[in-house]
Amino acid sequence: MSGVRARTAVVVGGGIAGPVLGMALQRAGITATVHEAYPAPAGDVGAWLGVQVNGLDALRAIGAERAVLEAGVPTPRIEFRSGTGRVLGGIDTRGDDPAAPAGVSLKRSELYRVLHEQARERGVDVRYGSRLVGARRAGEGVLAEFDDGSTVTADVLVGADGVRSTVRSLLDAGAAAPRFVPILNLAGYSEHVPAGAEPGTLTMVFGRRAFFGYLLAPGGRTWWFANPPLAVEPARGELEAGTDARWRAVLAASFAGDRSCALDLVAATPGPLRAWATYDLPTVRTWHDERTVLLGDAAHATSPAAGQGASQALEDAVVLARCLRDLPAPAAFEAFERQRRARVERVVAAGWRTSAAKSPGAVGRVARDLVMPLVLRAGAARGQDQQAWMRRHHVDWDATVPLPRARGAAVPAGG
Numbered sequence: 001m002s003g004v005r006a007r008t009a010v011v012v013g014g015g016i017a018g019p020v021l022g023m024a025l026q027r028a029g030i031t032a033t034v035h036e037a038y039p040a041p042a043g044d045v046g047a048w049l050g051v052q053v054n055g056l057d058a059l060r061a062i063g064a065e066r067a068v069l070e071a072g073v074p075t076p077r078i079e080f081r082s083g084t085g086r087v088l089g090g091i092d093t094r095g096d097d098p099a100a101p102a103g104v105s106l107k108r109s110e111l112y113r114v115l116h117e118q119a120r121e122r123g124v125d126v127r128y129g130s131r132l133v134g135a136r137r138a139g140e141g142v143l144a145e146f147d148d149g150s151t152v153t154a155d156v157l158v159g160a161d162g163v164r165s166t167v168r169s170l171l172d173a174g175a176a177a178p179r180f181v182p183i184l185n186l187a188g189y190s191e192h193v194p195a196g197a198e199p200g201t202l203t204m205v206f207g208r209r210a211f212f213g214y215l216l217a218p219g220g221r222t223w224w225f226a227n228p229p230l231a232v233e234p235a236r237g238e239l240e241a242g243t244d245a246r247w248r249a250v251l252a253a254s255f256a257g258d259r260s261c262a263l264d265l266v267a268a269t270p271g272p273l274r275a276w277a278t279y280d281l282p283t284v285r286t287w288h289d290e291r292t293v294l295l296g297d298a299a300h301a302t303s304p305a306a307g308q309g310a311s312q313a314l315e316d317a318v319v320l321a322r323c324l325r326d327l328p329a330p331a332a333f334e335a336f337e338r339q340r341r342a343r344v345e346r347v348v349a350a351g352w353r354t355s356a357a358k359s360p361g362a363v364g365r366v367a368r369d370l371v372m373p374l375v376l377r378a379g380a381a382r383g384q385d386q387q388a389w390m391r392r393h394h395v396d397w398d399a400t401v402p403l404p405r406a407r408g409a410a411v412p413a414g415g
Helices: 017-027 053-061 066-071 108-121 166-171 244-255 262-267 309-326 331-357 362-381
Strands: 008-012 031-036 048-051 077-082 087-092 104-107 125-128 132-138 141-146 151-154 156-159 179-190 201-206 211-217 221-227 275-280 292-294
Touching: 008 017, 008 141, 008 151, 017 031, 017 053, 017 108, 017 125, 017 309, 031 151, 048 053, 048 108, 048 309, 053 066, 053 309, 066 104, 066 108, 104 108, 108 125, 132 166, 141 156, 156 166, 166 292, 179 211, 179 244, 179 262, 179 331, 211 262, 221 244, 221 262, 244 262, 275 331, 309 331
Parallel strands: 008 031, 008 156, 031 125, 077 201, 156 292
Antiparallel strands: 048 104, 077 087, 132 141, 141 151, 179 221, 179 275, 201 211, 211 221
8 A cells, every 4th residue: 555654743732642642653753743722731620530541551652651650649449329328339440450550540730741741851842832723735745834824744644632623624624513411510629538538449429410529639638520410502601601609509409418528528629610511522434534634532532421531542642653653644544543443432432321321310310229239249240340341451562553454354453
């Protein structure tokens, strides 16, 4: 298959995937410039997230996991409770090997910081305040145009620019819009420590009206998030205009009557609280053309309910770099899509189902609280958990990427 062996790349987006892709491409012998629209890495606005064991595995492939492990809070266990306070069960996120490193939880801003620091220390060129406005073919490569009037030419262009991706719209002007997930997101860092809270245990509470999660972090603070139902997609700017008082009132109504620590945690959280909406991408029909490719949220944004958004972006970055190391474009892009599409779309679907399960009706709540303990106990007895397929995924950096096979053929290992 003919094509161009990439030696240079323009990476659009400096969130999670961007700096990791820059490091992975460097390891593959490809020079990348990473362009971030904002003047500095984004803050967390109360948001925190998890990097699961599969995400750490992807970072390990390029020797970049240590800083993330050091910045994060080890989170080996997830415990589920009902709004009545009943423990429904739990899972060990390390899988079959209790000696294996656990996934970690950390502030989004900390994850950005450590990834960007590592990229810069390795000599990756990260340019802030550089917003893409256009791209076009230029000879055997692609020319990217930025809002300050500058241009960069490279062999390939990678869109790692999130759920509202500019690169995706340039690839396919008719691409489907992101899908609204009908939950509201709020989060914070509380001075209250719930009775019985254990370090390393992420507690998920299925309240009567809304979902709540919390984690005891070092330093005596408790990190929390809440997902009240939000049936109607908010108008642009509506959530940003919401006040701290409004969001505290929403939370008070959402968790009134539940036997959980939600209200105590919210009350002991310094303001202002802010809310944001969730969107996902069930399927993106065009991932690439001959010189441009999407990855991370630009190709497959998932609800945070899957707990895999960051980890799938990290997997993407390392797999794409392997493909570009071993194959010319566009064959590298085809191999990347073949190795990744089925997996990430399954993750997106799982996130949608989990989001829907957070606020079922009264009958659904009763059924869930009866069935979940049985399912978790049965899985534990068999040494299984229903989400193990997400976490037990290995990216083999040293494996050679073959030319993509015809559609319907087996997917090569290591993706």
